[in-house]
Amino acid sequence: MTSHKELQRIEAFSDGVFAIASTLLILEIAVPHVDDVMHPGALWLALKAEWPSLVAYLLGFESILVAWAGHQRGLTLLTKSSKAFLYANGFLLLSITFMPFPTAVLARYIDTPQANIAVMLYSAAWFVTNLAFNLWWLTMFRPVRLLSSSLSKAAARKVTRHTISGTVLYACTIVLSYWFPIAGFLIIFASQMLWIVVSIGDDEAQ
Amino acid sequence: MTSHKELQRIEAFSDGVFAIASTLLILEIAVPHVDDVMHPGALWLALKAEWPSLVAYLLGFESILVAWAGHQRGLTLLTKSSKAFLYANGFLLLSITFMPFPTAVLARYIDTPQANIAVMLYSAAWFVTNLAFNLWWLTMFRPVRLLSSSLSKAAARKVTRHTISGTVLYACTIVLSYWFPIAGFLIIFASQMLWIVVSIGDDEAQ
């Protein structure tokens, strides 16, 4: 019972962190300043100039949502918790709450000659988040098996394959982005969109 | 059971996002600066000059509360969740967390010649939120029916009518605000107040 309660609080704490990380993103978008308020359409031009912030906002929210969906799917498999899992979960949340920073750097520098460093930082942040997901998944098996016995070996292997291929993907985009930042960024974005589509497809198949 | 748990976490995550979105609004109100602290009543004048921020705060909080009440009412109808619903819910939360930005723009430019663009942005943000509500409601039926069977067809049709008429209303205020920004704004505000009054009335009738 105690361990079940521990699981509930890990859920509540994690939901809070995900909710806040996704909501804080709006603070990055400043109210635009207009020099000449008498000029018709001046505010429209000022709003248009903020497009990188708006894209970063959409991107940041979408990626935190995808991570949350994965986290939530993983937690439903557990029947109890362990201290190792608790701290691995903490490390995962740490990497998620960090995400607004590389996303903001990306928004600021994507259309400058510094784009390659910005996308490399962004890829690296996702790489670390994926490492954290791997560790998180590992602590579901070790030192104590926390998973419900209803999970088949095949299903477990499928998740392992997904997290490892994610890690390899982001490692590749770090390197690729040094020469082709836009390509690196598009691969990350496409892979997350694909993940949403596959998730919805899986659901319908059941 | 798993699906029920998924629903609970969608609730918890959503409540977190709504709570934070409504609380972050206060950060937009800065402590007023007074040039001459020796002048009696100087702080009073400085506070009075902040009225657009105060109105934006009240307005933002009220509209997030109305959206939350609709969200909460919708969720009580569900018996399970789907991935499509999960992402539609995410899109809805995205549009809600975005709201502080157009509200702040409105507060800054409502009494300037840029008012029409500010109200158009505000209307457009509500228009997108309403689209998101439509999509969210749609995923309760498709690809899998998630609603409890106790909901009558008539009641379901009433909700559909409400969300569609909201979308039409906000589409009209976007156009109207180009020429009559204050009228556009008042229509949006009045429709939300009406919604609160009707909700309370419905409740008493039951």
Add this chain to the structure above:
Amino acid sequence: MTSHKELQRIEAFSDGVFAIASTLLILEIAVPHVDDVMHPGALWLALKAEWPSLVAYLLGFESILVAWAGHQRGLTLLTKSSKAFLYANGFLLLSITFMPFPTAVLARYIDTPQANIAVMLYSAAWFVTNLAFNLWWLTMFRPVRLLSSSLSKAAARKVTRHTISGTVLYACTIVLSYWFPIAGFLIIFASQMLWIVVSIGDDEAQ
């Protein structure tokens, strides 16, 4: 059942708002700037100069905690919810999330000739919060009785007496603070401390 679930979500939303309102207060305290880092003890002087911010932080947290304790005690009495209660609760949360603003104004102007206006604003904010508490309490009886039948009439009357006397108290401190701001502030602070002590005493008596 539906109404019970509604109550749970009102709780979750309210807890989120209280938690965030109390945590956001720390953002008002800026890292102090030191002109000459070579000067021994320069940071110590800079930290000491921030004392009004620190006091405001303690005060803000304490008052939100007291409000939360009252809110939580009230909600345990309910067996169901109504739309009127939902919006009264929203108004109460609105007045709570507003609190960081008058508290920050108080911290900035308490040791200037503008102290009377700062304390009047602070009193007024508490006055409105108390009005909201009165309304909130009223909607537990009307239009539908939401309270569990186990609550005795005497106990209900005691709560009514408390909320009304609070409203009268804050109305008086608004007026008093015009001439004696420090006295007005101390009365508010003392009444909240008294409330904590009485609460703990009540508990032991049971």
Add this chain to the structure above:
Amino acid sequence: MTSHKELQRIEAFSDGVFAIASTLLILEIAVPHVDDVMHPGALWLALKAEWPSLVAYLLGFESILVAWAGHQRGLTLLTKSSKAFLYANGFLLLSITFMPFPTAVLARYIDTPQANIAVMLYSAAWFVTNLAFNLWWLTMFRPVRLLSSSLSKAAARKVTRHTISGTVLYACTIVLSYWFPIAGFLIIFASQMLWIVVSIGDDEAQ
């Protein structure tokens, strides 16, 4: 039942506060400014210069996580709540939400001659948090025993020993840091890492 519900809300409120305190830390890291965007690697240099903020972020998150784990472990032992416990819990949360401030001061001044004052402040903040933990633990026994009877006297004494030795440790690092700030900081950091390792070890032993 009422008291059980009170416990649940204390949990929910506490989880919210911990989640927000840990997530707000990211707001301290500003997007770096680059003077000459044409210079290759300029962003990389700007990012490297932000290392104290990054370390402060990791440190702040890790320490709030450790405090959360302790809080969560403590709460699972309770069967009911009291007003004294509620306010002691509030005082503990207050000391936790304050933590981002001394952590930010530490990040800013650790590599300056003001390091000793920065580490003393940081130690003092942990000292107060530990005092709050002691008080919190005390209110589990007095004025009413809130703990489940399944907790052995030996286990209770072990917790008491831990919290008291923590308080003594931080008192020592306050003094030590006046002369040796880096040593003081490393002792605090090492003791928290040790705590994580011991927690995971305890878990495996069970």
